[in-house]
Amino acid sequence: MIERLPEFLGNHPLLTGALIAVVALILYTEFQRATRKYRALPPSEAVRVMNREGALVLDVREDNELTGGRIGSSRHIPLGVLKKRIADIERYKESPVVVYCRSGARSAVAASQLVSAGFTDVTNLQGGIQAWQSAGLPVKKK
Structure with missing residues (x-):
């Protein structure tokens, strides 16, 4: 069976390319996860x-996006202006x-920006406020 693999790969270049792309994406994602400098925690752990x-x-x-509520006394700085307003939370x-x-997803980008700016103890809330609310944790409505 394995001896026919090169023939299959040669006869199906589109499938071969897709397989290589998927494997490359998986490796890239795992490398990013393993080398990130912040924690990613589910809501139950993030509460601690x-x-x-x-x-x-x-x-x-x-x-x-704030109309649905926010977590407790959170501070709001949109990702698009975080780099400009980093001094506000220095x-x-x-x-x-x-x-x-x-x-x-966006908070993972923000967490990376904070680490790059010198923040030493950064946690990304996995699943964001959607996971927070799904876990039955409270949100503050404005």
Whole structure:
């Protein structure tokens, strides 16, 4: 069976290319996960970090996404302006920081930006506020 693999690969270049692309994406994703400098925690674990004294909870969603509520006393700085407003949260460089967005993707980008800016204890809320609400945790409505 395995001896026919080169023949199959040669006869199906599109499938071979797709296989190579998928394997490359998996390897890239795993490399990124293994080398990131921040933690990614589910809501139940993130609550423990948030309860530590002096923790900053940072909401990086856009203004129009805030209508559904926010986590407690979180501070809102949209991802698009985070680099420009990093000085606003400079005093939290040595404190725990929990970053969240709607689903966890943008907050992962924000977490990387914070680490690059010298923040030492950064956590990304896995699944964002959607996972938070699915876990039955409270949100504050404005």
